[in-house]
Amino acid sequence: xxxxxxxLKCCYxxxxxxxxxxxxxxxxxxxxxxxxxxNNPHYVRTNLKNVINSTAAxxxxxxxxxxxxxxxxxxxxxxxxxxxxxxxxxxxxxxxxKEYSPFEIPIILKSGNPFYGSIIRTGIQxxxxxxxxPFIITHINLSxxxxxxxxxxxTHEIMHSQVDTIQGAVTDYHNLEVLPIFMEKLNAYFAGSxxxxxxxKARLYCLLNSMSKLIEEDNNRDYIYYSSTLxxxxxFDMYVNSSDSDKKVIMDYIQMIINGEISLEEFxxxxxxxxxxxxxxxxxxxxxxx
Numbered sequence: 001x002x003x004x005x006x007x008l009k010c011c012y013x014x015x016x017x018x019x020x021x022x023x024x025x026x027x028x029x030x031x032x033x034x035x036x037x038x039n040n041p042h043y044v045r046t047n048l049k050n051v052i053n054s055t056a057a058x059x060x061x062x063x064x065x066x067x068x069x070x071x072x073x074x075x076x077x078x079x080x081x082x083x084x085x086x087x088x089x090x091x092x093x094x095x096x097x098k099e100y101s102p103f104e105i106p107i108i109l110k111s112g113n114p115f116y117g118s119i120i121r122t123g124i125q126x127x128x129x130x131x132x133x134p135f136i137i138t139h140i141n142l143s144x145x146x147x148x149x150x151x152x153x154x155t156h157e158i159m160h161s162q163v164d165t166i167q168g169a170v171t172d173y174h175n176l177e178v179l180p181i182f183m184e185k186l187n188a189y190f191a192g193s194x195x196x197x198x199x200x201k202a203r204l205y206c207l208l209n210s211m212s213k214l215i216e217e218d219n220n221r222d223y224i225y226y227s228s229t230l231x232x233x234x235x236f237d238m239y240v241n242s243s244d245s246d247k248k249v250i251m252d253y254i255q256m257i258i259n260g261e262i263s264l265e266e267f268x269x270x271x272x273x274x275x276x277x278x279x280x281x282x283x284x285x286x287x288x289x290x
Contacts, residue, residue, distance in 0.1 A: 011123075011134040015173030018223040021214050024279045028230075031281040032208040035288065037201045041114055042194070044148045048107065051146050055154045056103050058187050063255045066158070068099040069165045071137040074106040083108060083139050097136050102161040106139040115202040116143040117153035119160040135165050148191060152199050156184035166260045173220075175264055177228030178235070179254065185236045185287075193290065200288055203229060230278035231268060237283035238271065240290070 059066055072079055076096060083106060110116060121135040140157045142150055159180040163169045170176055181203065188199035210225040239250055253270070256262045268274070 011167065012173040013171045015175070015224075016220070018174075018214075018220050019275075021211075021223075021226070022276070022279055025211065025226075028279065028281055028284070029208070029211050031284065032204055032211070035204075037205040037208065039115070039198050039201055039205075041147075041149060041198050043114070043145070046146050046148065046150070048146055051142075051150050051154050052103055054151050055158060055187070058151075058155060058190070059158065062183075062186075062251055063258065065255075065258075066102055066162055067166070067258060069102050069105065069137050069161045070097050070135070071100050071102075071105045071161075072096050072139075073098070073100050073104050075104075076106075079106055080108070102137075102158050105137050105161060108139050108141050109144045110141050112143055114143055114145075114147055114149050115153060115199065117141060117150075117157045119157045119164070121160075121164055134167050137161055137165065148195050149198060151191065152184045152188040152195070155187040156180040159183040162258045163264065166258070168263055169257050169260060170264045172265055174224050174227040175231065175268070176224050178231045178264060178268070179257070181229055181232035182235050182239075185232065186239070189236075189240065189290070196290060197288075200290075204284065204288065227275055230275060231273050233283045233287060234273050234278040235268075235271070237286055238273075241286075 079096075105119075118141045120138045120141065122138060123135060140154070140161075142154060142157075157180070159182075163179055164176075170178075184199065185196070185203070188196040206225055207229040210222040210229070213222040214226060235250075239247055242250065250271075253262070253267050257264055257267060
């Protein structure tokens with residue numbers, strides 16, 4: 001696999017050097033420290049089939065369509081043993097990668113944090129594949145046991161599969177998490193206040209943790225969550241306080257991003273969502289107490 005710097009250059013125009021954190025962020029840091037963000041999750045257990053079906057139903061109501069992604073079908077023989085042992089082995093067999101529904105992406109189970117999820121991707125430069133996308137998705141990691149919190153986490157990773165595999169959908173690396181976080185929050189919101197509150201606290205704790213690390217020299221990854229979370233909070237606050245017609249407009253534009261018709265940055269600019277406009281605690285206060 002490519003070094004991270006080269007890996008990113010094939011997909012993003014900006015965002016490689018973290019910007020300085022605005023001094024106005026201090027009130028956000030104070031707000032996060034003053035609020036109890038410790039999770040008190042009450043598990044409502046479910047199974048993987050329900051996680052996938054519920055997430056698919058959510059997306060079918062939110063959008064007209066999702067696009068297929070370059071991945072490996074979860075039904076491919078021995079795929080899980082290969083992923084668990086050596087992902088790089090997959091890259092020696094590029095013929096196994098085909099276009100599949102994002103809900104066919106293999107899922108690997110991880111013990112621990114009930115709010116954990118991640119999508120594993122690799123660049124396709126140098127591989128003998130006719131690329132329609134900058135990335136191959138190898139698998140998604142989800143925490144076990146499965147619960148009502150797993151569905152928003154899986155929703156987050158499915159949105160990654162959509163925007164990460166369309167060239168130009170996101171042009172600033174530091175906006176990488178905006179739509180996945182927004183869709184995660186939206187799914188939890190529709191699931192009810194108990195689920196939403198725990199997901200929101202987990203997300204804001206992640207923001208606090210990222211802000212705490214921004215003083216470190218190599219803070220590019222932490223800046224992603226800092227920038228993306230603030231913008232996603234602003235977008236979500238705008239959505240829940242909009243009319244039904246305006247909510248539809250927001251979702252129609254996100255569909256256009258998924259389709260590769262506009263970039264996330266164009267969308268955010270059109271709605272006046274910038275890092276500067278997101279540097280306040282009002283949206284977080286409203287969202288935390290929904």
